[in-house]
Amino acid sequence: MITWILIFIIAFTRFTTSQNGLGYKTPPMGWNPYNAFINAYNETLIKQHADIIANQGYLAVGYRYINLDDGWQASERTKDNKLSPDSLKFPSGIKDLADYMHKNGLLFGIFSDAGTQTCGGHPGSLDYEDTDAQTFVDWDVDYLKYDICDEQRRPEQELYQKMGNALKNATAGKNKTIFYNICEWRTSNPWLWGPDAGGNSWRTSLDIIPFWPSIISIIDSQVRLTEYGESRRGWNDPDMLVLGFDRIPYEEQVTHYAFWAAMKAPLILGCDLRKVDDKIKALILNKDIISVNQDPLGLSVCQVYYRTDNKSSFDIWTGPLNDGYAAILFNRGIEPISITLDFKEHCHLNGSIEVYDLVKQQTYRGYTNNYTAVDIPEHGVEFIKLIGGNRIDDNRPCLNYS
Ligand SMILES: *[C@@H]1O[C@H](CO)[C@@H](O)[C@H](O)[C@H]1NC(C)=O
Ligand SMILES: *[C@@H]1O[C@H](CO)[C@@H](O)[C@H](O)[C@H]1NC(C)=O
Ligand SMILES: *[C@@H]1O[C@H](CO)[C@@H](O)[C@H](O)[C@H]1NC(C)=O
Ligand SMILES: *[C@@H]1O[C@H](CO)[C@@H](O)[C@H](O)[C@H]1NC(C)=O
Ligand SMILES: *[C@@H]1O[C@H](CO)[C@@H](O)[C@H](O)[C@H]1NC(C)=O
Ligand SMILES: *[C@@H]1O[C@H](CO)[C@@H](O)[C@H](O)[C@H]1NC(C)=O
Secondary structure (H helix, E strand, O other): OHHHHHHHHHHHHHHOOOOOOOOOOOOOEEEOOHHHHOOOOOHHHHHHHHHHHHHOOOHHHOOOEEEOOOOOEOOOOOOOOOOOEOOOOOOOOHHHHHHHHHHOOOEEEEEEEOOOEOOOOOEOOOOOHHHHHHHHHHOOOOEEEEEOOOOOOOOHHHHHHHHHHHHHHHHOOOOOOOEEEEEOOOOOOHHHHOOOOOOOEEEOOOOOOOOHHHHHHHHHHOOOOHHHOEOOOEEEEOOOOOOOOOOOOHHHHHHHHHHHHHOOOOEEEOOOHHHOOHHHHHHHOOHHHHHHHOOOOOEOOEEEEEEEOOOOEEEEEEEEEOOEEEEEEEEOOOOOEEEEEEHHHHHOEEEEEEEEEOOOOEEEEEEEOEEEEEEEOOOOEEEEEEEEEEEOOOOOOOOOOO
16 A cells, blocks of 8 residues: 555656746757856856857757856845845846846846855855745846755755745746756756756756766766656756867767757757857757757657677667657767667667758658668767658657666
């Protein structure tokens, strides 16, 4: 009896719809200064990036949020206990900045900490949740990144639930929603309780670092979590994008983007957009990759096959789209290899299938049974969409790790 009650509670908890989640049918897309600037940014730099996002093709493909990270705050609260900006960095104030975004068709995000201090020594929101949520509403903020910053004095879920409730209260009855990003560093399995705490996304990794070992270790750490990120619950957040960092080879950037897009991760750019070269900019603006991320079905790909040996190590990840099926054929090794996707085994599809290469934006026609991608480079992927064919059954061929 107790077992059944427990199973019921677990099942119910896992699949209830996020209370704030309605209205966020696809993962958010935007830019945040942290990966390129840490906290060395000010309103001039933020507005420059907003202008680039709005006017140089990014907004047109869906990039819309301009988010602040840690470092925007003054070192103390005001006399009436409110958060306020560092007046040297943000002399015009935060409301002015939010208005600037909205005038340009953009959305605006802010950062706070779930403890008493941020990692930069600024005031956190612990025990000021209602005051701060009201401030965010007064400033017309659209997104909150709420960081745990190693706070260990209260249970994580309780901390996040408090801000979730406060946001709900502060926005109640207003024509306003605030996307709530639970930035909890994955220590207490936030993918299980995130939706109940009011979250729209929750971190499923430690901070990303702009080099391959960090990218591959984050991909590996998502293998068991893909089922938790989906449109009815909210999104897994394996941290922001490191596209546009020169020291990452192009093919590794393609792999990174393909995985983040297909896992339905928030796509938050973090490079200095004033310095992005044309090839990377074209990759970032690739509408076909983005359309997988923004697919209305809102389901992540999952790992369906892997092989590890001395000659070739590779993975296959697949998942349904509203109008097709996505697949990532991923070469983990350092020699180019071919990988065969078996439609029945890896996608539960049969019939005649057209293959669309989402990166090269080319169609390959007329496949039955399987498709072989040749010469996939070191650490590279072939990221494809299958069009046509029939679903053999409603199950997915995800490897079972439970
Ligand atoms: C922001 O930083 C830039 C570069 O360091 C500087 O030129 C500019 O005056 C600063 N703007 C504000 C508003 O502080
Ligand atoms: C939100 O509103 C509810 C109902 O009015 C109230 O009980 C609660 O204390 C408020 N604040 C928070 C943070 O939940
Ligand atoms: C609600 O807000 C949206 C977006 O800011 C705006 O387009 C819409 O007109 C508003 N609706 C009302 C009823 O004010
Ligand atoms: C892989 O290489 C290692 C070291 O050279 C060797 O000991 C091992 O037997 C090889 N494994 C396979 C599956 O070939
Ligand atoms: C595809 O699979 C279904 C279900 O097993 C079967 O009924 C159908 O005949 C198959 N179609 C083809 C073209 O193999
Ligand atoms: C791929 O399918 C073709 C027929 O379409 C078949 O001849 C071939 O053996 C299959 N290859 C693999 C590796 O399954």
